[in-house]
Amino acid sequence: MNRKNTLIYSLMTLILSTFAGGTYAYEHFFLPDKPLILIGGSYANANTPLTQDLQGPLQGLSVGSGDYVDLGTALTRYGAKVRNEGQAGATTFSRISCNPVCGQATWDSYSTQLQRALRRVATFDISGPTGYNAEYAIVSIGNDCLHSDSFGKDQSQTRPCSVAEMNAAIDRLIAVGQEVLDLGMTPVFPLYPKARNLNLSHFAQVSGLIWAVTNEQFDAFGQLYASRIHQELPDALLVKAWKRFDHMGDGIHPDERSVMSAAYRILWAIYRDQWYH
Numbered sequence: 496m497n498r499k500n501t502l503i504y505s506l507m508t509l510i511l512s513t514f515a516g517g518t519y520a521y522e523h524f525f526l527p528d529k530p531l532i533l534i535g536g537s538y539a540n541a542n543t544p545l546t547q548d549l550q551g552p553l554q555g556l557s558v559g560s561g562d563y564v565d566l567g568t569a570l571t572r573y574g575a576k577v578r579n580e581g582q583a584g585a586t587t588f589s590r591i592s593c594n595p596v597c598g599q600a601t602w603d604s605y606s607t608q609l610q611r612a613l614r615r616v617a618t619f620d621i622s623g624p625t626g627y628n629a630e631y632a633i634v635s636i637g638n639d640c641l642h643s644d645s646f647g648k649d650q651s652q653t654r655p656c657s658v659a660e661m662n663a664a665i666d667r668l669i670a671v672g673q674e675v676l677d678l679g680m681t682p683v684f685p686l687y688p689k690a691r692n693l694n695l696s697h698f699a700q701v702s703g704l705i706w707a708v709t710n711e712q713f714d715a716f717g718q719l720y721a722s723r724i725h726q727e728l729p730d731a732l733l734v735k736a737w738k739r740f741d742h743m744g745d746g747i748h749p750d751e752r753s754v755m756s757a758a759y760r761i762l763w764a765i766y767r768d769q770w771y772h
Contacts, residue, residue, distance in 0.1 A: 527762075527765055530576040530616055530629050531632075531633060532580070532609070532615075532633065532675075532680075533567050533579045533580065533635065534580050534612060534633070534671075535566075535605070535608075535637055536582065536583060536585045536635065536638050537583035538565065538581075538636050538757075539635035539636075540565050540566075540567055541557045541558040541583055542557045543556055543602075544582045544602060550599075551600045552591065552598070552600045552602055553584060553592055553594065558583055564751045564754050564755070565579075565581075565583075566754060566758055567581065569754045570762065572758070573759065575758075578612050578629070580608040580615070581608065582603060584638060585603065585604075585637055585638065586604075586605075586638045586647075587606075587639050587667035587671070588605075588647075589602060589603055589607065593647065593649055594703050594704065605634065605668065606667075606671055609632065612629075613627060616628045629680060630680055631682075632675045632680055633683045634684050635685060639656075639664035639667075640660060640708065641708055642698075642706065642708065643699075643704045643707070644702075653706075665723050668720070676730055681730065681731065681768065682728065683732045683764065684728075684731055684733050685735075686717065686733060686734065686737065687714075687716070687717030687720060687721070687737065688740040688749075689740070690709075690710035690711075690713040692740040692741065692742070693740075695707040695709070695713060696746070699746075701746065721733060732765070734761050734764040735760065736756075736758075736760045736761050737749065737757055738760070739756045
C-alpha cells in the first residue's frame, strides 16, 4: 500500500470510527440523565392491569400474549430509564371493561397513572418530599373514542364519539399535560399514526368489539388532538413518533421496527429540546 492509499485508508478509518462512536454516544451519552415518565395505553405498555388478587380488565392479558414490544421496552433498549405506568386498554378516564360483558375490574385514568409515576420519581430528605427526579413525561396514545369498549358501558349502548366527546377526551389530556408543566416538567405527546397504516375493522373483529372507528374518524380525532395541544400547550413537545408505522398483524399495534423507530424519535426530540434550552 503506497503512502497516498495509506493516507486515504487512515482518513476513512477515522471517519467511520467517528460515526460509530457518535452512534454509541447517542445511545449512551445523549440520553436524558433523569428517568422518563411514561403513561398511556397499549402503545406505552403491553400489559393490562392486574390486582393483588389477580383481577383485571380483559383478565390481565398482554398484547399478542406477550409477543409485543411496547414503547416503554423500546426506550429502555436505547438505554433510557423509564418509569412506565401505562396500561394496555386505558383511556384518559377510569372505566370498567365491557368486553365481552361489563365487569368490575378497572383501568386507571391518565391522571391516576401520572400520580403513580410521580411517586416512583419522588425525592426526599429528612424533612420529607423535596421534588421529582424527572424532567419529561411522555403521554402516549389511549383508547378514547377508538372502539365500542372505550366508554365503560355495555358496547350495545355506545356509538362513535361526537365532536363534543372528542373535545372532552382532549380536555383530559390537556389537563394532564398542564399538570406536568405546573410541576416544572415537559409533557411529550406523540402524534397519532395515519389510519391508512392501520386496519381498524380487522382490529375490531379479532378483539371481540362491536365496532371500531372508521379511518376518517380516526384521522379527524388525531388532527383535532394535534391542533389543540399545539395551541393550548405551547410548551409541550409534539413528536411525529409514529411517522413510520406497520402494524403487527392485529390491525392496530405497531410492529417491533415501528416501536423502535418511535422510541428513537421521542428520544431525539427530548435531546433537541434539552439542547435548545
